Amino acid sequence: MRFADIPGNEGVKQAMINMARSGRVHHALLLYENEGSGALALGLAFLQYLNCSEPSGEDSCGECHTCHQISRLSYPDMRFTFPITSGSKVSGAAKDLTCDDYAPIFRELVLKNPYFMENELSAALGIEKKSGLITVAEGRAIMQKLSLAPVTDGWRGIFIWLPEKMNQQTANMLLKSLEEPQEKTIFILITHNPESVISTITSRCQGMRVMPLTKAQRASIKRDGDEGEVSQYEELFKSLIECVCARDLQAALDVGEALAGLDSREKQKAFCIFAGEGVRNLMLFSRKMESLADLDGDEDWYRSAAKKLPESFPEAASAVFSRTYTMLERNVLAKILFCNLATRLYAIAGQK
Ligand SMILES: [Zn+2]
Incomplete structure (x- = not known):
C-alpha cells in the first residue's frame, strides 16, 4: 500500500512523511477515524514508507x-490485533484465543478491502452475533512478539484495531511498552471511538485525525459487496425521517420493525453509525452550513427534510442513535430498541 493508492487525507500523509524524514517517529500513533475512512490503509502505507529501501521524497x-x-501483509515484523471471540469459524474458550487464530481471515479481508467496516470484520470472522474483545491472551501474544528479536532490521509495526475494545487488564500489560518504546517499533492504534479508549493508553499516543472520505473519494475505492448495504441503510434512514416529518407514527414503527429485522446486530450498529452521519448532515443544513455536508446529489432531500424538522431535532436524534448503538452492544433486544427509537424520533420531531 502506497500513500498514492489512498484517496484523501493529504494532511495525515504529509504528517507521516515529515515524521519519517525528520527521524522523529512517534512510537505510538492513535489514528481516529469514522469507520471506513482509511486509517488502517494509512498506517500500512506509513509502515511501508518507513521500511522501503528506495523511497522517493513522498512515498514508498x-x-x-x-x-x-x-x-501482501507477509512482512514478518508486523502484527495485527483486533477484537475477537469464539464463533462459527474458530471455536474454543474465548479467553484463550489470540488474533493468531484469526490471522489468515483478517489478512484476506484487509487484502480485499482495507477500508472494511466493523460489521464486515465480524462477519468475516464468523462472530457477527457477538461482541469481540481484545483479550488478555492477545495482550500476552503482543508482549511475546515484542520480546523476540525482530526478523528484519527494519521497523516493526504493531497494529491495534479498535483499542476501545480492550479491558483494563490488557491495557495494563501494554502500558509499559507504550511508555518505554523499543527501538524501531511503532504502535499504530486505530479507533472509531476515542472517548472509550482507556485514557492511560491515549495519553501515551500521538493522536491523528483521519477525515471522512467524500462520496467521490469513496467511490474511487473498489469495494466488494458493501455498497448494497450502505444504500439499504440510506433508504431506511430516509424513510424513518420522512415518516416522522409526516407525523405518521405507525409508519415510523414499521421502519423500526424493518431495522430490528436486519440480519445481524453488526448491521444494526452500522445503520446507527450511518444514521448518525445523516443527522449530522441535517444539522448542517438547518444551520445553513451545507457546504460542509458530505453529499453528492442528495442536497435537495436534506434541505427539504431540515426545513420540516425543528432545529433541536438533529442533536436530539444524534443522541438517540448513539444510545441505540450502545444498547445494541449490550445485547438489548433489537425489537424493543428500534421501537423505542422510532417513538423517540417521532416525539422529538414534534417538539416545535
Ligand atoms: Zn519500496
Whole structure:
C-alpha cells in the first residue's frame, strides 16, 4: 500500500512523511477515524514508507522486496490485533484465543478491502452475533512478539484495531511498552471511538485525525459487496425521517420493525453509525452550513427534510442513535430498541 493508492487525507500523509524524514517517529500513533475512512490503509502505507529501501521524497517505491512484503501483509515484523471471540469459524474458550487464530481471515479481508467496516470484520470472522474483545491472551501474544528479536532490521509495526475494545487488564500489560518504546517499533492504534479508549493508553499516543472520505473519494475505492448495504441503510434512514416529518407514527414503527429485522446486530450498529452521519448532515443544513455536508446529489432531500424538522431535532436524534448503538452492544433486544427509537424520533420531531 502506497500513500498514492489512498484517496484523501493529504494532511495525515504529509504528517507521516515529515515524521519519517525528520527521524522523529512517534512510537505510538492513535489514528481516529469514522469507520471506513482509511486509517488502517494509512498506517500500512506509513509502515511501508518507513521500511522501503528506495523511497522517493513522498512515498514508498512499491517495488522493493519490503514494499511487496508489506503490501501482501507477509512482512514478518508486523502484527495485527483486533477484537475477537469464539464463533462459527474458530471455536474454543474465548479467553484463550489470540488474533493468531484469526490471522489468515483478517489478512484476506484487509487484502480485499482495507477500508472494511466493523460489521464486515465480524462477519468475516464468523462472530457477527457477538461482541469481540481484545483479550488478555492477545495482550500476552503482543508482549511475546515484542520480546523476540525482530526478523528484519527494519521497523516493526504493531497494529491495534479498535483499542476501545480492550479491558483494563490488557491495557495494563501494554502500558509499559507504550511508555518505554523499543527501538524501531511503532504502535499504530486505530479507533472509531476515542472517548472509550482507556485514557492511560491515549495519553501515551500521538493522536491523528483521519477525515471522512467524500462520496467521490469513496467511490474511487473498489469495494466488494458493501455498497448494497450502505444504500439499504440510506433508504431506511430516509424513510424513518420522512415518516416522522409526516407525523405518521405507525409508519415510523414499521421502519423500526424493518431495522430490528436486519440480519445481524453488526448491521444494526452500522445503520446507527450511518444514521448518525445523516443527522449530522441535517444539522448542517438547518444551520445553513451545507457546504460542509458530505453529499453528492442528495442536497435537495436534506434541505427539504431540515426545513420540516425543528432545529433541536438533529442533536436530539444524534443522541438517540448513539444510545441505540450502545444498547445494541449490550445485547438489548433489537425489537424493543428500534421501537423505542422510532417513538423517540417521532416525539422529538414534534417538539416545535
Ligand atoms: Zn519500496
